[in-house]
Structure formats: structure tokens, C-alpha cells
Amino acid sequence: MTSRSEGQPLPSIREATQRIQSTHAYSTSALGSLQSDAVSAYHVCLDTERQATNQVQDSELDVIRARVLGYLILEASSVSALAEIVKVIHSCNASYDKLCKLGQSFMDYFIRAFRKFKGNTPGSSSHPSRTSFDKDKEKVKTEIEQARASWTAAKQAALKRDSNRCMVKGVIDFNSLALFDTATQQQAGGGFTQCAHIVPDSTYFSLSDGEKKDYAASVLAVLQRFGYDINKINGSKVHSLFNIMTLDHPVHELFDRLKCWFEATAIENQYRVVLAPPYLHTVWSLPQQVTFKSSDPDNLPLPSPELLALHAACARVAHLSGAAEHVDKLNREAESSTVLATDGGSSELLNYAVMQGMRSIHIGA
Template sequence: MYHAQPLPRQVDVAALLHRENAVSAYDICLRFEEFVSTEQDTERIISARILGYLLLHPSSHGSLSEIVKEIHSCSEDYDALHNLGQAFLNYFIRAFRKYQGRTPFTSDHLSRPSFDQQRLLPKASIKEAPKNHSTAKAQALLRDGYRCAVTGAYDTLAQDMLNDELADPQVWLVDTECAHIVPESTYFNVNTDNSQEASSKKDYVASVLTVLSRFGYDVDKLNGPKVHSLYNVMTLEHNVHNRFDRLQLWLEETMEQDMANCYRVTAVRSGFTPMMRERVMFTTPDPERLPLPSPQLLALHAACAKVANLSGAADYLDKLDRELETTDVLACDGGAAEVLNHAIASLAGRGINAGA
């Protein structure tokens, strides 16, 4: 269902858009897509579809209003619309999507030895919100019952708690990781040096935060160390975590009565883990000190994943990742410009340092 495909015709989606100005904005996207399709311009086709699918899958009413306003500001200027679509590709989709190349995106996804040597974190020891990765992982494990939220598998640190349950073949032990809904790199404070690299990172982060704030999210809630707050993290098994970060898996709130904090697990492809559950219900033993993952942030991630896959942006970036990984020397005739631009954009959004 969530594979690259043309925008649905307006008659099929009018009921989803509700507002007249949203329908007219969608009509602009349809005409833009039709025009660039005749030129077989992949980048512009993706731009048109990103804008259209952002209208069909907004993360909130506020984000829908913002997209409508931005599209109408471009009118029928297809160059301006292309630039707008590329901005959302670079500062929304790239910001949520983990770069997959020969250089690891970040070491933070790996289990931290300092935490692995700890025993189970006493609930009474929780005095403040986590301010670093390892503390966030410890508190998220406690809140999530030492289990992967999506598969239900237990973390290996919980084996002392299980006792007789380990004899049950349905009980799995895995290495879990602390998964950030909004990636840490998006909110990390940039070094204050004046190098060109630091300057480009500052510009990139500023652009990402501008997009998210226009979508109606208070970016200050996760600035700096607050990115490790429990409403931005959950416990996931390694393979599930990787697919969540790659926008291949997301959680959609069911909105069913008497089913608060219940989410439907959606994946681009099934079969990557035999234990993936259809639904996830988050609970906490202490709502005040161990808050649940934010529905707003999960909705933001889900919207990004759906738009990335439906528009073809995810496949496009995957293709560039593969080309970059296998390319040792870029051609000097301009034929590798697309891969080079991808490399520069990928570097701009990673390696940002927030300190401990």
C-alpha cells in the first residue's frame, strides 16, 4: 500500500481534504505533477508528490494549514513548487530518515557498555528527566517493562526477572536500543566554532526546526539535552529500530474509544520480523516520572514516513545511498552531481554534537 505512486485524482480525495482552499492547493499539485511527468524529471515528480501527499497525510490540522499556505504562495510557478518540495525533502524527510551508507550514521544506536553493566534501574532512583542517551535508555526500559514496544521481546537485562518464564518458547530475549522518535541529531546543539562545516550544520538544523515549528510543534520542548525526554523515546529491538529510523515502519494512533495510547504498527514490507505485533499499547507505572511517548511526535514521524514512501522520496534516497556507498571517485563530467549533492545533504544533517 505504501509504495511510490502517482497522486490520486482530486475526485477521489476531496472528502479527505475538507477545506476548499486545501482542495485548490491539491489541484495545483496535480497540475504540477502532470506537467513534470511529461518531462520525466524524477526530482520534480517527487517534489510534486511530496507536496500532494503532505496535504493528504498531514500530521495535524496546523500542518495542513501551513502546507496549504505554502503551496498557494507559489501559485503556478513550478520552479517555486519544486524548490518547496525539495525543502520538505531535505528538512523534513531527511531529518527523520537515518542515512544508510558505509559510514555509520551515529554510534548512539549501539548498546552503551556503561549501561549494559548496570543492573535494573530502581524506580525510586528516578529524580529527573533523562539528559543523555544512557539514562534515557534506562528509564525507557523501566517504563516499557524491559520489552521492545513493537515485538514484545524482552531485553536481555530482564532475564533475572523472568525466572520460569524463560522456559516458555514464546519468550524471546533480544538486545534492545533507545529509539528517538525525532532523531537526536535534529536537536543537538551545534559546536560554536566558526568552521564552514559547523556553519553548514547550524544552517541545516535551523531549517529543520523552522519546518517543524511551522507544523505546529514547539521545538523548544526537545532542544539540546531535552531530546532525550521520555516522550521522545521508546524501547525497540535493533532491527525494528533500524526500520523505524529508515521510515520503513511507523505507529499510527487508532483513535478508538477507550483505547488511549494505542497504535497500529504499519510497515512498508512485512516479514522482516516474525514477532511484530499489529498493535501497540503504551502504559507506564508512573505517568509523572515516566511519561509515555508523545502522540504528537509519533504522528509527525508517521506523516513523514507515509509521505516519503508514497511520493517515491524514500526509494530515491535509498538509491542514492547505494550509489554513494559503491562510488569511490565521482565523475568529473557532472554525471555524479546528484550523488554528490546527496552526500553533502547527508553530511549536513549528521555529526552534530550536543555534548554528554
């Protein structure tokens, strides 16, 4: 069962309206209409959350699903993302069941896509707006190709760009320590850095069967409908410098588990380092903000601000809605449980275990 303490209740309609108006300030009538539609869609999410809270059975997960939709509106990383979210919410025509299925779809194809893969791919969720969604997915599915680019080459390119250091902690890559003098070694310290992907590489390669390709196509379709040009990261392009970062192992783990994300400041290439929970700053000695720099800006570009914003939005929605805690809890229970109840009491855990069993995607090392 899901604890009702997971996540935060959706803000009031008044607070949400203020946030939407301040975050998405529009000058044209068309975009102004989107703002109004966003407030209307948020109202639908509030009603769904309220209905789920009053339900006797299966309500706790539905509360999270409703909150996922509401926080997607409030945390939309771009106008195109907001427009897509608002459109699909309204396409449910205020149907409780359809809205819950939609929330589950975003959990499967958005939140879980950005969270570190510990198991297998969920099967196809029933997306309420299937016709247009399936068209997008099928179009993308035909474009998916096996990504065979060298992991080592990607890591070396990122290391060169990032001056052989973790982009967050500044520690020197263990295999590069000999390139630095003793004083620099002692000041910066060393670590085992890794090549971290903003959009997980496992979404795109080692897709050996139809189920995995179907899942990857669904993820790509969601990203595409959020307004991102997936051609920049499809196939071997997932290893593009726009999509990779040099991170020390602990930072990489936090980033992949949506416990670390980067929020842009007003200064170009400067980001706030956000951790969940915040005390991890002290535990891992991580800075409050970082400025990304390239050793060769003309040839070695920095990570895409748009992809970092998408990852950050996903992380915020996951934590605010309670989806992150919910998935973590199910993961722990699936790992520790050897016998599932036969009376249906473990049905949610069984469903999660089945989805994990369908999601075995090899990740290169």
C-alpha cells in the same frame, strides 16, 4: 536517474477532495475555508506533477518533489500542519521552479530529518517562502543548545517505564533478563534493546559548526510551523520520555529508516504497527498492533501521540511520493560508487554525496 516506478501517482482531484473532506471535517467558516484552500493547493500539486511528467530533462526528481507536496496535504497530521502546507504551496504562485524547490525543502528538512542519519547534513535549500521561513529559523537558531543529557539516563528511564521490554515485540532487554523468572524469560525471549528517539536526537546535539546548526534550525522551524511546540524537545529535552521508546535493535532500525511507524486506533495508547513493505511483519515476527503501557503513568509518561503521528505522516509521505526509495537508492549508489562521471551523468549522485559530506552529526551509542 530516478525510476518512474518509485512512489505512487497523486490521486485524482475528486478522490483527494473526498479524503480532505473526510479527514478534516470543520464546523467553523474559517476552518471550512482551509478545506477549500487545501483542495486548491492540491490542484496546484497535480498540475506540477503533470508538468514534471512531461518534462524532458530533470523530470523524475521533480515528479517526486511534486508528489511530496501533494501527499503532505493528504497526510497532514493536524489542522495546523495542513494550514502551513497549504500556505507555503500557495505562496509559490503556481511557479513550477518554486514548487519544485519547496518539495525539495520538505525532503531535506522533514523527511530526511526523521530518517536515520547515515551521513551528513544537506546544505540550505532555497525555500520559496524565504522571508518568513528565515525569521522562524533565526529565532529557533538562537535557542539551540548543546544537548548533554545522559543517553544512559534516558534509556534507563524508558526501560523502567516499559518494564524492561521492547514496546513492540515484548522481548526482555538482555541486561534485564536476570530480573525475570525462567518461565517469563522463555515465553518473552530476550533482545538487545535501544533507546529510540521519535524526533532524531542527532538533529539537536553535537552541532559543532554553523552549517549543522543552520540545518538543525531549519528542521526545528519546520516542526514549529507544523504547530508542534519545539520547546518540549529542544536541547536536552530531546531525551524526554515523550520522545523516546524502548525498541529491540531490528525494530529500531526499521523505525529510524521510516520503514516502521505507528498509527493510532480509536483506543487510547493502541497503535497499528505499519511496515513498508508489509511482508516485514512476517520476517521480523512483529505484531499487527500494540498497546503501549507505562509501569508508572503518573511519573513515566508514554511517547507523545502527536510526535508519533508526525513521524507516521512523514513515513507515509516518504513512501507514497517515492522519496524514500529515491534516498535509499542514492545512498546505495554513494556507498558503492568510487568514480563519478565527469559528463554530468552523475550530477544528482554528486550533489547527494556533497550533502552527505556536510551532514556529519555524531550519534551517541
